[in-house]
Structure formats: structure tokens, C-alpha cells
Amino acid sequence: MSEFEYLSKIALGQYLPVDSPIHRLNPGIKLAGYILLILAVTLSKQLAGLGIALIAIFLLLLLSQIPIPFALRGLRSPLPFILILAIFQFFMISQRSSETPFFTWHFLRATMDGLLSSGILCLRFFELILLLSAASSTLSTLEIVYGLDILLRPLSWLGFSTAQASMIIQIMLRFLPSLALSAEKIAKAQASRGAAWGNPKAGLIQKGRQLLPFLVPLFIVNLQQADALANAMLARCYGFNQKRTSLTDYSFGWNDALSLAAVLVFSVLIVFFTGTRFVF
Amino acid sequence: MSALIHLENVHFTYPNDSSLSKAVLTNIKLTIHAGEFVALIGANGSGKSTLAKLLNALLLPERGKVLIAGMDTREYGFHTLIRSQVGLVFQRPQNQIVATTVEEDTAFGPGNLGLEPAKIKARVNDALFRTGLAHYRQRSSFQLSAGETQRLALAGVLAMQPRCVIFDETTAMLDPIGREMVMAQIRDLNRQGITVILITHLMQEAAFAERVIVLHHGEIALDDSPSKVFSNNRDLPALGLDLPPATMAASKLIRYFPDLQPNPQSEETLLESLPGYSGEQSHSRSTKHSATSNQPIVSIEDLSFTYMAGTPLAQPALDHLNLQVDQGKVHALIGATGAGKSTILQHINGLYRPQSGRVLVAGLDTSDSRLDIMALRKKAALAFQQPEDQIFEQYIGDEIAYAPRHLGYQGRLEDIVRSAMQVAGLDFDEYKDRLTSTLSGGEKRKVALASILAIQADILLLDEPLSGLDPQASREFLRTMDDQKKAGRTILVSTHQYDEMLPLVDWVSTIHNGKDCLHGNSEFVFSQIETLEEIGLRAPLPARIAARLIQLGWPIIRDTATFTSLEHQLASLTSRGAV
Known part of the structure; x- marks a missing residue:
């Protein structure tokens, strides 16, 4: 269990x-x-x-x-x-x-x-x-990015930045598992200090009341992670070249x-x- | 040698941050030449990470100039070149991974430089080969172990072919062997001509550098060779630092071996310089250790556990584990990363229920469906790894009062919070109404500790409590732990930094592949140097000194793992005129 x-x-x-x-x-x-x-x-x-x-x-x-x-x-x-x-x-x-x-x-x-x-x-x-x-x-996330890049290429003639749009989607996808992991950490930290998470005896209302103090720190933790990721991306020269190239x-x-x-x-x-x- | 990095009177303050309004860096003058190996040390919050970001043009100086190979970081046009020449490996590797596979993540940087696919491929191959990840190409990047993620972060930086790499507390989350591997890699890079700047809390790592820079409250306090910095040992505690373990050991042993070099560069140098024995011969003795007769307060029987059971990502964590924790003792769990230590702690607290086997905590059976889980959590309080990430209230007072509010308490809530804060080293009136978001790393750790102490549990479960703490904060933490032990609490602690914790620990269990493969009192377990090495652990320095002395013919008891017992024996041996 x-x-x-x-x-x-x-x-x-x-x-x-x-x-x-x-x-x-x-x-x-x-x-x-x-x-x-x-x-x-x-x-x-x-x-x-x-x-x-x-x-x-x-x-x-x-x-x-x-x-x-x-x-x-x-x-x-x-x-x-x-x-x-x-x-x-x-x-x-x-x-x-x-x-x-x-x-x-x-x-x-x-x-x-x-x-x-x-x-x-x-x-x-x-x-x-x-x-x-x-x-x-x-x-894979990079394939989604390249895929979008390929499919949206005609739009770039209209001045639409396809590379940026696809990077946004990539980061969103990359964050899904880490969102689950940080949700797990916060729920565990609260449960071990008496919150109703994982307590089969807790009622629905009790569990509902836990939601806000759970979502707020989840939001904050993920903002911090996003900030760290943005720094790491910038440190690796993201954002200078209009045209990113790919491995394959x-x-x-x-x-x-x-x-x-x-x-x-x-x-x-x-x-x-x-x-x-x-x-x- | 040409100046690769040159800082002129650099000042820096974080904007819009009223709580930290004082300058983070003041008047930094610094020149680093190509090919140097520099260690940057200082207490938590002394400005090390800020300085690293200034060198990579992630932050720009408020006053003064930062020049990288002659390029001013304030010239926006130089940024691509500066960032590809000065690579930065951050504290938490998992926050630096952009892509979902190893290969694609390594290609992110070169892709940003707009290189052709063939060139990117060559660079990715080279970077993966140098970091030992060549076989992991297609591996999903969040399925890597901590050590592998660390190497991937480095591969991503190496693929940019930088002239300088800055490591920002890169080893903080690794086990001792993982740390040594990273250190070996860092020294290799430096030998290949790459300038290395290593930010660390571990003095033994700093001792490997050619030059040590000490930051204190945003200013350069010391800048010299490691032997000079660490011989100046009166200043170090005031700077929140410590001596490297080898130097500290030498200063203790010099009383018995006057010819010993006072400032060995590494632990190996120290071990090699120990003198042979010339006194009367007697066989080295060994003591018998009896199992303690105490009543176990936690008892784990035949426990198995698999993560993500039933998915392609299933990962066995515990394998028919048996373990007992005696009342009132400090019991350490040691083992390589991923051995299952955290999983054990979370079973005792009831966060995980046994998939098979049994966990009994103070008479409560955690697999019982009628288990009163709140009663269990009042008995056994758990502090997680990186507890500062798990602070969820806005005000410190509320954070600490959370557990007593939810678990029920006796007496006034304010008194409970006050005493928990006092024990953790926080002043009640000064801190209770402060925002948790404005705290420094060390303060956050204290808040997290106080919020656990407020449960007033009999059993404290601590998961890697020392990781990321500077030496002074570590010392304060160990003092608190000692007080808790004296107050009769049982402490179960998982740790990689057992050297520091050694004097406190009574009993040790060594976890390997989800099993307890070696246990006993700390002197016994830590003196089993070969067994520990087989499962990826390094015995503490005093144990290795004792083993080396035994090898040199000294009649030292085999189960010697602490300085106290080593010094005790050496005192009686050398007073007989043995040397």
C-alpha cells in the first residue's frame, strides 16, 4: 500500500x-x-x-x-x-x-x-x-518540440515564433513528473505531522480542508523549481539564437x-x- | 598565464528584497587564471552562489566589473560566448535537466549555440563518454539515480566545451563513494586544462584545490593555498568553517607522533605518514561485543517493499529486511544512495505500509487495518531529506504549531512551540512572526527541526539531517541531537556524513540492496573497512587510522573507530616509551 x-x-x-x-x-x-x-x-x-x-x-x-x-x-x-x-x-x-x-x-x-x-x-x-x-x-518531450517545429514551420512566415511556443510545451511536459514528486513530498510532510493524507479514517470534509494548505506550498515549490530550471537553461545559452538546432x-x-x-x-x-x- | 576571470570592486545586492537589504557581495577583487583549481568556501549565506552566477552572467554586478576572458558581462552581446566558456553545475542536478532523455538533454546546450547535427552528435558523444554515461544515452532522464543525474548535469555543461566549470555544492546529495567519483572527475577535468571553481561545505574537498578562497558576509576573508588557509585554524570557526578531517586528525595525533606533518593534503597522505611501532610486541586484540539486552522500541520483521509495483518502472527497495531499534539509543542507518534507508524511515512513521512483513513501533502494528495512525505519528516523528523544501505555512509560528494542532497536545500551544524553538536554537519572540520565505538555508533547517520536535515524540526519525549544512550549523545540530538523546529519546538517523556523527551513535545498521547486511555497535561496524568498501562506503577516518596503525604493528584493538578510543589507547602506548 x-x-x-x-x-x-x-x-x-x-x-x-x-x-x-x-x-x-x-x-x-x-x-x-x-x-x-x-x-x-x-x-x-x-x-x-x-x-x-x-x-x-x-x-x-x-x-x-x-x-x-x-x-x-x-x-x-x-x-x-x-x-x-x-x-x-x-x-x-x-x-x-x-x-x-x-x-x-x-x-x-x-x-x-x-x-x-x-x-x-x-x-x-x-x-x-x-x-x-x-x-x-x-x-519524448524533445520530439514534441521538434514535431511542433516541423508542423508549425509555415506559420513562421507570418512572424510567429514556433521555437518559443514549442519550448513552452516541452517545459510543461518535463514538469509533470516532478510536479507529482513534489506533491508527494508535501503530502508526506503534512501527513507525518498529523494531516489527514493517507489516513483511511479521515472523512471527505477533513480531506477537503487539507487541500488549500497543500496547493499553496506545491505552487511555491514548483515556482522555485521553475526558477532554478530557467537559470540552468540560461546558463546553457538558451535564448540567444533564434534558430535552435537539434541532435537528430x-x-x-x-x-x-x-x-x-x-x-x-x-x-x-x-x-x-x-x-x-x-x-x- | 592569462587572466580568465577578473573581478574589479564588484558590489551586488538582490533587488526588491527588503528582508535582505544589505549587500550580498561587497568590494570583491579577484583574478583567476586559466587552468587554476580554486575552492570557494564559506558559511551558508556568505554569497558563494551569487558569486558563481556573476561569473556566468546570470547576474550582473551592481557596481564594478566582471570580465571573462576580457569580455565585460554587462555587454549583452558577449553573453552567449561567456556562458559557453564558463559552465555552471548547480546545487540540485534534477532542476537542471531540460529534456526527457540523457542524449537529448546533453544536446540542449550545443543546440542553443546553433551547431549542425553532426557537430552536436560529436560533442554529445564526447561529453557522455567523459562522464561515463555512454551506455545511458536513451535512458529517461528522471529515472537516473542521484549520482547519475549529477553526471548528466555535468555532461550538459561539458558539451558546451567550456574553458571553466563552476561546481556549486555539487556533491551535497551524494554518498561518500559518489562524492569521491565526482571529485576524481573534477580533478581529471582540471588536468585536461579546464579551470575549475569548486563551491563546497566539505573541507576535505576544498583541500584538493590549489587555491582556497573564503567568503565571509559577502567579502573575501582569505585567499591562499589550502595549507596556509587551514593552518590558520584560529580564524576558521569565526568564519563558520572547520579544518579538513585530515588536518584535524593530524592535530590530535601529533601529541603521540611528534614527527607527523601537521597539515596533510589528504587523508591518504596522513595515513602514509604514520610511523611504525617499535615498542614491545603483543598481538592486536579485539573485543567482544554483546548484543544489547534492551527492549526494542521499533522492530521490523521480514519487510519487503517495491516502488511503482506493477508498472514497467517497478523498483525493489526493501528485501526481507530485519531491523531492531533499541529504546533510548542513537541508531544510524548507513548505506549507498538508493539502498533503501529513506524507505525504512517512512515505514516506521506509517507513510508506507508493509507490502509484506511487519513493522512494530512501540507496540503498534503498522499493517493493522485498525491502526490509529495519529497515535503512531505522535510516537515517531519524521524529518525528511531537505526538510526546508517541505515548509508549507507562511509564518514560522504556524509551521511549528502545525503538528501539535493536528495531533493534539497537552498544555498551552504557545509553550510547546516556544520550547521546541528553543531546543532547535531559535528565539521564540524574534522568529515566531517571521515569514518562512525570508529565512536563510540554515534557519529553515532549524524551523523544520523545531516543527518535528513540537510533536514531542519518543522516537525521532531523521533523514540525512546534515546534508547541505555548513560546519557550524552541523555542530549546532549535533548538539541538539545530543540533548534529545540525553532526554531519553530514541533517534534513528540515516546519514552519509557519519564521520561527524560518530561520537553520538550507539548502534549502526548497514543497508545494502534493501537488506541489513552488517550491524553492531558503532566501533564494530565502522572498523569493518573491507565490508564497508564492498557495499560502496568509506570507513570513518579514525577507523582507517587505527587499521593502518595495526598494519604498522601497533597493538591497537581491532574494533577502534572513534578518536576517543584511539587516543585513549595511544596515550597508554606512547607513555610507555613505545615511540
């Missing part, structure tokens, strides 16, 4: 350093691919489309050698919220549906429409979280072209396939 291991509870922001076909892709293609798939899953209205997305995602996890339980870990904390949303959705849609309900109790109605739509909601969230997990496991010369190969094509086909299927025909 270790209720303080916050790091193990977040799968987001954790790069898995393995050498898989997905890991080897051009970061621009990877990033574009994830964005396309995430958009497709978000826009898809049909169960069949989401089913295809599920197949695509498991194929992706398989190819990138991410253990499924590791990818599912990110689901743990948002799960209650998703379920609450799903229940709301279920009754809302049922209420409005013209279908005959299979169950009624006072003013509550339950219809197949409602069940279907809350099922789709759950599935969509589930797939989005898996996609985000896969993205953060296969894209990312080129565009056959694998990249094939992957992009596969992602495009899947995205079209996910959004427009209804099981028997395409809807436009």
Missing part, C-alpha cells in the same frame, strides 16, 4: 524509452498522426466508427510496445468523472427520446437511445485517454509516408463509417 506514490498514478507525461517502429517515426508525422486520431475520435458519432478506432488504438499500442496495463493507468483518476457524466448523459438522452422506455421510475426514463449514447460517451473518453497515454509514451536530423522516409496514409484512412473510417455505409 502506498497512497503517496502519485507518480505511479499518472501515465501522462511518461516517455517509455523503447525502440519500436512507432518510436522511430518522424516526430512531425507522429504528432500529426496523434492529432488526427484524437480529432477523429472526438468527432465520431457512431458506435461503429469508435469500434474501428479501438482496433486502431490497440494496433498502435501493440506496434509501439506499450504494455496495455501501463496505458490504462491514466484512466484511473478520471474514471469517476466519466461515469458521472455517462449517467447524466444516459438520463438526459432518455428523457428527450421519443422511443418507448424499457424502464421507468417516477420521472426517470431509461431508453436504448440513452444507453447507446452514454456508452458512446464512455468509449470515446476511454479511447481519448488511451491515445494520450500512447502519445506521451512514444513522443529528422528526415522523411517511407515508414513515415505509410504511417501517415494509414492514419488518414483510419481517421476517415472512424468519422464517417456507420457500420453499413458512409454518412456525409
Whole structure:
């Protein structure tokens, strides 16, 4: 039992350093691919489309050698919220549906429409979280930076500083694990001096009251860390050259072209396939 | 030799900081030539880190001039060149890592210089090879151990191909062997022609330099060779400093060996200069040590624990560990970084519950689901590593009152806070309403200690309490610990700096790979030089002196690890006219 291991509870922001076909892709293609798939899953209205997305995602996890339980870990904390949303959705849609309900109790109605739509909601969230997990496991932070750099390059003609925007995102991602670690430290320091953290007997209100004196020092500690990091970056000459260069010369190969094509086909299927025909 | 670094009458104050309105640095005049090895020492808050940042153009002087290879740091156009020539390795390596993999992090600096990929690759290869990280290229940067993170921070600086590297208390978080490795690396760099400026609290590290600069209240108090600085030992305590252990040992031993060199450069030099024995022969004796008959107050049975269990990052920490802590004793946990010491302390406090095995603390079983955890935390108070990071209240009084407020207390709250502050060396009326954010490093450590003492627990669990403290603050801390021991408290302390703690410690457990592999009274454990070395620890200096003397034929008891017992024996041996 270790209720303080916050790091193990977040799968987001954790790069898995393995050498898989997905890991080897051009970061621009990877990033574009994830964005396309995430958009497709978000826009898809049909169960069949989401089913295809599920197949695509498991194929992706398989190819990138991410253990499924590791990818599912990110689901743990948002799960209650998703379920609450799903229940709301279920009754809302049922209420409005013209279908005959299979169950009624006072003013509550339950219809197949409602069940279907809350099922789709759950599935969509589930797939989005898996996609985000896969993205953060296969894209190292520097790859995200280079990926953004590649994708946003056209914007630089308009005077937009893509390098700075991507560095901001990189630092944000780099801070995720360290945020978890400092949260763990503060919670432990407070718990060992009598706060309700990790005390199974503490009530919800008692735990809620702990939140503010927890968030304030967390904020301060992270500001200090950010300050130290900024110093370290400046000391290593960050910010003088408009054009940063990178270790790897990312080129565009056959694998990249094939992957992009596969992602495009899947995205079209996910959004427009209804099981028997395409809807436009 | 040309002047690489030249400071003319430099003054510096931090702007917008009313609490620290006095100048941090005043009238600094300093010249450092290319290829020098300089140690910069001084008490906490004497301005060492500020000076380092001035040399790297991270801070600019308020008055005066800082010239790096002739370039004025106030000329913005020189900054790229200055920062690539003067590299800075900061106190906490984990705060310097920008990227998620080792290779990419090392490439960050050269990338900022706008070099071509092929050139960056060559520099990264070279830097990783020189720091021994060549096999870790693709490793995720936050999965490295403390020592490896330290080396990565250095690799990132070396990839810039600097002419000078400043190390700002780089070894503070490392175990003795890790510290020695970093020191060896630093000396290697210097031999390759790189100018080194080493900021440290450890006098034995400063003794390796060619030149020692002592800062005191923002001014240069001493600037000389180590032998001159450390022979001037009357001034050092006033500057918040100490003698290096080898010099201190020599000053004690010179009474028995008048021919001894008073100022050995290193511990090795001291050991080699010890004289042979010419008195009557008798075999070196050894004493028997009996297990203590005391009742254990903490008892750990067959405890195993794995971090991130069930993930690809799973890391075993404790492996069927057995350990007992006797009431009223000071019990030290020693072992290399990552051996599992902190994990043990957090089990005793109930922050971790056993995955398998049992932990009994004053009769409470921490794996019991009905355990009254507040009762446990009142019994065993835990001070974390770097406790100053874990201060969370705005005012000092509130910070110290936090534990008694939440855990319940007897008597007036004010009295409890007052006495805890007094024991920790803080004046109640002066400090209670001060903001925690305005304290110096040493003061923060005292506040953290007082906030633990306010629990009035029977057992104190202290995790690396001496790391990052200057010699004077360390001495004050040890005095407080001694008072607590005399008051009947049980103290379980994990430490790398056991040399300093030696006189206090009764019992020692050596943790290696999550197991207790050697335990006994401190004289016994610390005299097992070979066993300690096998698990990456260095025996304390008096133990190594005793072993060397035994080797030279002196009839010294084998279990000798403290100066007290060593001096006691030498006094009786030399008074018989043995020398």
C-alpha cells in the first residue's frame, strides 16, 4: 500500500524509452498522426466508427510496445468523472427520446437511445485517454518540440515564433513528473505531522480542508523549481539564437509516408463509417 | 598565464528584497587564471552562489566589473560566448535537466549555440563518454539515480566545451563513494586544462584545490593555498568553517607522533605518514561485543517493499529486511544512495505500509487495518531529506504549531512551540512572526527541526539531517541531537556524513540492496573497512587510522573507530616509551 506514490498514478507525461517502429517515426508525422486520431475520435458519432478506432488504438499500442496495463493507468483518476457524466448523459438522452422506455421510475426514463449514447460517451473518453497515454509514451518531450517545429514551420512566415511556443510545451511536459514528486513530498510532510493524507479514517470534509494548505506550498515549490530550471537553461545559452538546432536530423522516409496514409484512412473510417455505409 | 576571470570592486545586492537589504557581495577583487583549481568556501549565506552566477552572467554586478576572458558581462552581446566558456553545475542536478532523455538533454546546450547535427552528435558523444554515461544515452532522464543525474548535469555543461566549470555544492546529495567519483572527475577535468571553481561545505574537498578562497558576509576573508588557509585554524570557526578531517586528525595525533606533518593534503597522505611501532610486541586484540539486552522500541520483521509495483518502472527497495531499534539509543542507518534507508524511515512513521512483513513501533502494528495512525505519528516523528523544501505555512509560528494542532497536545500551544524553538536554537519572540520565505538555508533547517520536535515524540526519525549544512550549523545540530538523546529519546538517523556523527551513535545498521547486511555497535561496524568498501562506503577516518596503525604493528584493538578510543589507547602506548 502506498497512497503517496502519485507518480505511479499518472501515465501522462511518461516517455517509455523503447525502440519500436512507432518510436522511430518522424516526430512531425507522429504528432500529426496523434492529432488526427484524437480529432477523429472526438468527432465520431457512431458506435461503429469508435469500434474501428479501438482496433486502431490497440494496433498502435501493440506496434509501439506499450504494455496495455501501463496505458490504462491514466484512466484511473478520471474514471469517476466519466461515469458521472455517462449517467447524466444516459438520463438526459432518455428523457428527450421519443422511443418507448424499457424502464421507468417516477420521472426517470431509461431508453436504448440513452444507453447507446452514454456508452458512446464512455468509449470515446476511454479511447481519448488511451491515445494520450500512447502519445506521451512514444513522443519524448524533445520530439514534441521538434514535431511542433516541423508542423508549425509555415506559420513562421507570418512572424510567429514556433521555437518559443514549442519550448513552452516541452517545459510543461518535463514538469509533470516532478510536479507529482513534489506533491508527494508535501503530502508526506503534512501527513507525518498529523494531516489527514493517507489516513483511511479521515472523512471527505477533513480531506477537503487539507487541500488549500497543500496547493499553496506545491505552487511555491514548483515556482522555485521553475526558477532554478530557467537559470540552468540560461546558463546553457538558451535564448540567444533564434534558430535552435537539434541532435537528430529528422528526415522523411517511407515508414513515415505509410504511417501517415494509414492514419488518414483510419481517421476517415472512424468519422464517417456507420457500420453499413458512409454518412456525409 | 592569462587572466580568465577578473573581478574589479564588484558590489551586488538582490533587488526588491527588503528582508535582505544589505549587500550580498561587497568590494570583491579577484583574478583567476586559466587552468587554476580554486575552492570557494564559506558559511551558508556568505554569497558563494551569487558569486558563481556573476561569473556566468546570470547576474550582473551592481557596481564594478566582471570580465571573462576580457569580455565585460554587462555587454549583452558577449553573453552567449561567456556562458559557453564558463559552465555552471548547480546545487540540485534534477532542476537542471531540460529534456526527457540523457542524449537529448546533453544536446540542449550545443543546440542553443546553433551547431549542425553532426557537430552536436560529436560533442554529445564526447561529453557522455567523459562522464561515463555512454551506455545511458536513451535512458529517461528522471529515472537516473542521484549520482547519475549529477553526471548528466555535468555532461550538459561539458558539451558546451567550456574553458571553466563552476561546481556549486555539487556533491551535497551524494554518498561518500559518489562524492569521491565526482571529485576524481573534477580533478581529471582540471588536468585536461579546464579551470575549475569548486563551491563546497566539505573541507576535505576544498583541500584538493590549489587555491582556497573564503567568503565571509559577502567579502573575501582569505585567499591562499589550502595549507596556509587551514593552518590558520584560529580564524576558521569565526568564519563558520572547520579544518579538513585530515588536518584535524593530524592535530590530535601529533601529541603521540611528534614527527607527523601537521597539515596533510589528504587523508591518504596522513595515513602514509604514520610511523611504525617499535615498542614491545603483543598481538592486536579485539573485543567482544554483546548484543544489547534492551527492549526494542521499533522492530521490523521480514519487510519487503517495491516502488511503482506493477508498472514497467517497478523498483525493489526493501528485501526481507530485519531491523531492531533499541529504546533510548542513537541508531544510524548507513548505506549507498538508493539502498533503501529513506524507505525504512517512512515505514516506521506509517507513510508506507508493509507490502509484506511487519513493522512494530512501540507496540503498534503498522499493517493493522485498525491502526490509529495519529497515535503512531505522535510516537515517531519524521524529518525528511531537505526538510526546508517541505515548509508549507507562511509564518514560522504556524509551521511549528502545525503538528501539535493536528495531533493534539497537552498544555498551552504557545509553550510547546516556544520550547521546541528553543531546543532547535531559535528565539521564540524574534522568529515566531517571521515569514518562512525570508529565512536563510540554515534557519529553515532549524524551523523544520523545531516543527518535528513540537510533536514531542519518543522516537525521532531523521533523514540525512546534515546534508547541505555548513560546519557550524552541523555542530549546532549535533548538539541538539545530543540533548534529545540525553532526554531519553530514541533517534534513528540515516546519514552519509557519519564521520561527524560518530561520537553520538550507539548502534549502526548497514543497508545494502534493501537488506541489513552488517550491524553492531558503532566501533564494530565502522572498523569493518573491507565490508564497508564492498557495499560502496568509506570507513570513518579514525577507523582507517587505527587499521593502518595495526598494519604498522601497533597493538591497537581491532574494533577502534572513534578518536576517543584511539587516543585513549595511544596515550597508554606512547607513555610507555613505545615511540
